Amino acid sequence: MAHGVGRVYQSPLPLWLYLGGAAATVAASFLLRALVRDSAQPAPARRIGGTTVALVTSRLLTFSGVLFLTLTLATGAFGADDGLGLAALLFWVGLVIGTVTVGAVVAGTWRRADPWATLERAYRTEEAGPNLTMQRRVESMGWLAPVAIYLLFWFELVSSVGFDSFWVVFALLAYTLFVLTLRASLGDAWSTVDPLAILFGFAERLAPFELRDDGLYYRGWIRALDEDRPMPRGLYAALFVLLASTTLDNVRETVGWTEFRDALGLGSASDILVESIALLAFTLIFLLPFMAAVWTSRRFIGRDLSFDEMSRRFGWSLIPIGIAYVLAHNAPLVLTGLPLILRGLSDPFGQGWNLLGTGDALQGFFPSPALVWFIEIVLIVAGHILGVLAAHRGAVRLGRSHGAAVKSQYALTALMSVFTITTLWLLSQPLVT
Numbered sequence: 001m002a003h004g005v006g007r008v009y010q011s012p013l014p015l016w017l018y019l020g021g022a023a024a025t026v027a028a029s030f031l032l033r034a035l036v037r038d039s040a041q042p043a044p045a046r047r048i049g050g051t052t053v054a055l056v057t058s059r060l061l062t063f064s065g066v067l068f069l070t071l072t073l074a075t076g077a078f079g080a081d082d083g084l085g086l087a088a089l090l091f092w093v094g095l096v097i098g099t100v101t102v103g104a105v106v107a108g109t110w111r112r113a114d115p116w117a118t119l120e121r122a123y124r125t126e127e128a129g130p131n132l133t134m135q136r137r138v139e140s141m142g143w144l145a146p147v148a149i150y151l152l153f154w155f156e157l158v159s160s161v162g163f164d165s166f167w168v169v170f171a172l173l174a175y176t177l178f179v180l181t182l183r184a185s186l187g188d189a190w191s192t193v194d195p196l197a198i199l200f201g202f203a204e205r206l207a208p209f210e211l212r213d214d215g216l217y218y219r220g221w222i223r224a225l226d227e228d229r230p231m232p233r234g235l236y237a238a239l240f241v242l243l244a245s246t247t248l249d250n251v252r253e254t255v256g257w258t259e260f261r262d263a264l265g266l267g268s269a270s271d272i273l274v275e276s277i278a279l280l281a282f283t284l285i286f287l288l289p290f291m292a293a294v295w296t297s298r299r300f301i302g303r304d305l306s307f308d309e310m311s312r313r314f315g316w317s318l319i320p321i322g323i324a325y326v327l328a329h330n331a332p333l334v335l336t337g338l339p340l341i342l343r344g345l346s347d348p349f350g351q352g353w354n355l356l357g358t359g360d361a362l363q364g365f366f367p368s369p370a371l372v373w374f375i376e377i378v379l380i381v382a383g384h385i386l387g388v389l390a391a392h393r394g395a396v397r398l399g400r401s402h403g404a405a406v407k408s409q410y411a412l413t414a415l416m417s418v419f420t421i422t423t424l425w426l427l428s429q430p431l432v433t
Contacts, residue, residue, distance in 0.1 A: 009369040009432045018432075019424050022381050023417040029385040030413040033392050034406045045223070048209075049216030057211060058112045065113035068094050069172070071348065076169035079349045084337065085165040086344035091172070092156065092163070093337040096199070097330045103203035104323055107224065108211035110200040116179040123180060130187025138189040145192045145234030146241045150279065152195035153245035158275045192234045199326075202239070202319050206386065225319060225390040228397060230312035237283075239315060242322040244282035246329040248275065250426035251282075289418075290318070293411040300408035301398050313398065314412065317391035321419065324383020328376040328427060335367035369431050376427050384416045391416075 011018070068090060076087030102109050111117070138144065161167040183190050191197045205224040210217045231239075251257050252275065261267050266274055294311045301310070339362035346359040353359070391412050392405070399405030 007366075007369045008430070009373045011373075011432050015425070015428055015432060018377065018428075019421045022377060022424055023420045025381050026384045026388060026417050026420050027413055030388045030392065030409060033389055034409070037402050043220070045210060045217040045219035047215045047217050051214055054211060054213060054215050057216070061109055061113035062118055065115040066118055069115035071345075073169055073172060075344070075348045076165040076172075079165070084163060084340055085168075086341065086348055087165040087168050088163040089337045089341050089344065091168050092330075093334055093341060096196075097327070097334055099196075099200050100203045100323065100326060103200050104206045104327075106209040106211050106216075107204035107207035107219075110197075110204065112211070116176060116183075119176070120180060120183065130189075131185040132187075134185050135187045135189045138186055138193060142192075142233035142237065145198055145232075146237040148193055148195040149198055149238040149241045149245075152199070153241070154276065154279060157245060157249050158272055158279060160272060192232065198235065198238055199242070201235075202242070203323050205316075205319050206323060222320065222386050222390050222393075225316045226393050226397075227313075227316050230309045231315040233312065236312050236315045239318050239322055240283040240287050241279075243286045243318070243325060244279055246325040247285065247423070247426065248279050248282050249329060250423075250429070252278075253430050254426070286318075286419075289415055290314075293415045296411035297395065297408040300404050301395065301400070305398070310398075314391055314394055317387045317394060317412070320383045320386035320390065321416070322383075324379045324386075325423065328379040328383075328423075331375045331379070332367065332372050335372060339363075339365050373428070373431055376431075377424065380420060380423050380427070384420045387416055388413055 072087050072090040072095070075090070076085070079086055099110055099113065155167075155171060156162040159167075179194075183194070186193065191201060206222055207224070208218060208221050210219050230236075258267075261269070261274065291307075291311055294314050295307065297314065298305070298307060298310050305313070342358045342361045343363075346356040346361075347353040348355075388409075392409055395405040395408045396402065399408060
């Protein structure tokens with residue numbers, strides 16, 4: 001219910017026209033990009049804001065992060081929990097989706113806003129170096145990253161308590177203990193076991209801007225996806241779990257999902273058990289076609305790279321799609337949740353207060369299904385276009401020639417067009433008639 005708007009968009013156009021137009025746009029972006037020979041190194045990042053901008057922004061991000069965490073814990077523990085509670089909204093809309101959105105525009109924001117990092121700096125009296133033995137052991141355990149992402153989205157989508165204030169507070173306290181116990185010891189390996197670091201790290205690879213200690217820089221779209229190395233196996237696997245999570249939530253809203261469960265004799269089985277297994281199984285829906293497309297691309301590129309390495313090199317191109325899916329999937333939640341947050345901040349504990357004067361703000365607002373639908377179209381199409389552009393850049397880097405690089409992308413572009421059609425069709429099921 002948190003991801004729905006309760007009404008439908010009475011479309012004046014047939015659905016197939018939306019889907020076909022979206023897929024054609026993704027394919028056209030590849031054709032236009034293929035006409036340009038691109039072998040030069042990308043331009044260096046350009047500074048657009050000085051040290052003062054970086055310092056002020058960093059301080060604001062740090063303060064906002066601590067404030068959000070404090071409010072979430074306090075309202076979850078002591079506030080009223082009627083429907084969508086303020087604690088759940090602050091966590092999912094404010095912290096998770098809000099940080100993904102900001103991070104996809106300006107990289108480097110989470111490192112400064114992370115309230116657990118601020119808490120850790122206050123908690124530790126002396127700087128302790130990482131445990132190198134533990135760090136190497138964790139880095140070799142590539143399955144930890146997909147498990148971390150699985151648990152985050154399992155809590156939101158499958159557990160049935162992801163929007164319950166008590167369990168949100170419980171999860172935050174458990175996560176705090178997890179951070180304070182392990183992060184300092186793991187060092188750089190922390191980014192492969194922390195679900196928030198993994199998710200926000202994906203988002204920041206899309207960002208056209210980057211906040212550094214000496215200023216704000218413009219570096220261009222998907223600059224951080226232009227990697228001359230394979231994606232680490234753990235992050236590669238986590239990306240498919242991310243894609244599977246939003247797809248599962250869309251699929252289970254369709255009549256076909258109920259019919260499929262009934263056909264397998266699972267109609268009366270536990271929803272949590274069935275969907276926990278489905279969340280794992282849905283990774284194959286993306287993994288197997290992607291591997292087939294990479295196998296086709298490898299025949300044209302002709303580099304002496306193993307299939308595994310080439311798959312993980314092209315894995316970077318799936319990051320924009322994964323982040324687009326997260327944002328599109330949560331668009332209804334954000335549009336319905338922001339007015340509730342605005343009103344809830346004036347009365348965080350359900351005492352009838354109006355501290356900020358926003359107690360009645362946007363009282364009659366209800367997101368239009370047309371607005372939700374077109375936001376989803378823009379996000380999904382944009383994500384797949386960025387994926388096509390990132391894959392093309394990787395092919396140019398690996399290919400023997402520009403022509404070979406272009407030919408190697410036929411299969412991947414076709415696959416991304418299919419992903420576009422399928423995802424928009426799923427998103428349309430409860431929304432468009």
